[in-house]
Amino acid sequence: MRIAIVTDAWEPQVNGVVRTLQSVQRELEKMGHEVMVISPDRFYSVPCPTYPEIRLALARVAQVGALLREFEPEAIHLATEGPLCVAARRWCLRRQLPFTTAYHTQFPDYVSARSGVPAEWIWRYIRWFHGPSAAILASTPSIRQSLVDHGLPQVRHWGRGVDLDNFRPGIVPHPKMRGLEGPIQLYVGRVAVEKNLEAFLKSSYPGTKVVVGDGPARTALEAKYPEARFLGAMFGAELASAYNAADVFVFPSRTDTFGLVMIEALACGVPVAAYPVTGPVDILDDRVGAMGEDLTDSIGRALTCDRAACAAYGSTFTWASSARQFLSALVYIGDVRIAA
Template sequence: MRIAIVTDAWEPQVNGVVRTLQSVRDVLEDHGHSVRVISPDLFRSLPCPTYPEIRLALASTGSVGALLEAFQPNAIHLATEGPLCVAARRWCLRHDRPFTTAYHTQFPDYVSARSGVPAEWIWRYIRWFHGPSYAILASTPSIRQSLIDHKLPQVKHWGRGVDLGNFRVGLAPHPAMADLPRPIQLYVGRVAVEKNLEAFLKTDHPGTRVVIGDGPARASLAARYPDARFLGAMFGEELASAYGTADVFVFPSRTDTFGLVMIEALACGTPVAAYPVTGPIDIVTPETGALDTDLTAAIAGALTRDRDACARYGRSFTWEASAAQFLHALCPIGEEAEAA
């Protein structure tokens, strides 16, 4: 099967959307499918306002359509709600080609956090963008229900996975963390305002707060919270070692739809502390972490969880299953689309 994936989020960005698309693409290709990723690096682009690490492609409907026509896909998936996928959406509608979309991020809350624009204004755009989609792929029950509540009923499940070759128990302690005062409380991800990282840095549980990742807010947060350790970006086994060295993984975001870092941490045996919001409420179980409106209380609760139980649960998330769900949700071109 020839599958075209159009996305505004791609390398060199480091985030859950990119990692999900890369991982699913790799599995699909291993199974003999041909995957064509149409991404911003193929076009002239401009930095996104307030978020220059993200490039916005200057792509016309014709230029995107030419790439799709040349590939002759059997199915088209639009992964994001940015300008590149808007151009692809326009081409698909103009040529009567069915397509699927995905809801990776609580985009209304994300934009509201960065700009102050009311989230409901952004939901109007979300309804416009996803409305013609054959199916909207969403990762958790709460996100699916949120889309249904906002009059987008054509939702299908698309879960996430863990690279179990990297994220596992038994790795040596990370040298930058091994001798820190315990308990070590770890955050991994973008260091940006929408991740609500300051809520974690303000917690007062004894021990050491560690931040792994980079982003536009790193310098200011490091200056304001000198007791926290900012270790920069890590990948692969080095990141897995950091997960395993930590006593608890803290996920302060209120706007993520899933949170890959949570299941990576769990696969390394580290329990999760988070708010009881979309993402954590669908992933964290009473045996593998703690959810509380008081993040300090969530940390204290998570520290009592059994690490072996966390690792067993984390290993249940696989990219093979995720890729199979993605493939099943696609609408083959030339076949009449049935109701989602």
């Protein structure tokens, strides 16, 4: 099958959306499918206000349509709610072509955290964007319910995976984390306000707090919390070595829909402490982590979890399974002629 994926999130961005799309693309191509990704690097772009690391493509509907028409896709998926996917959405609607969309991020909460705009105002846009979609792909039951509650019932499940060749127990701990006072409490992800990282950094549990990742809030947080170790961005085997050096993984975000880093940590045998919100409540139980409104207490309880149980559970999340779920949710264009 020829599958077109349109996305406003792509390299050089480093986030869960990009990693998910790249991992699923690889799995689909292994299955023999042909995948074209239409991403901002194909167009002139400008920095996103308040978030310059994200580039917003200035693409006309005709430009996006020309790429789609030339590829002649048998299925079209719009991965994000940004301007590039809006252009593709308009092109599809004008030609009465079915498409699917995905809800990767608690976008209303995310925008509200960065701008102060009430989240319910953003939900109006979410309903407008996803309303015509033949299926909205969502990663967890709680996100599905949230979409249904906001008038978007056409939700299909699309889970996430782990690169189990990289993320597993028994890897030599990262050298920068050796000799640190334990327990070592690790955060991995963007260092940005919407990740609620400060809730972790100001928690009072003894030991060493380690932050792996980069982002616009890093300079300010490093200055405010000098006792924490900020190690910058890591990937692949290096990131796996950081997980393996940790005693507990702390996930303070309240706006993620899933949290890939949680299952990567679990696959390495590291228990997770988090808030009882969308993402953690769908992934964790008391065998592999702890949740509560007191993050310090959750860290302490998570440290009592069995690491072997964490690794066994984390190994059940595979990208091959995720790709099969994605494929089953796509809507075949069929014999509809893709007109100019």
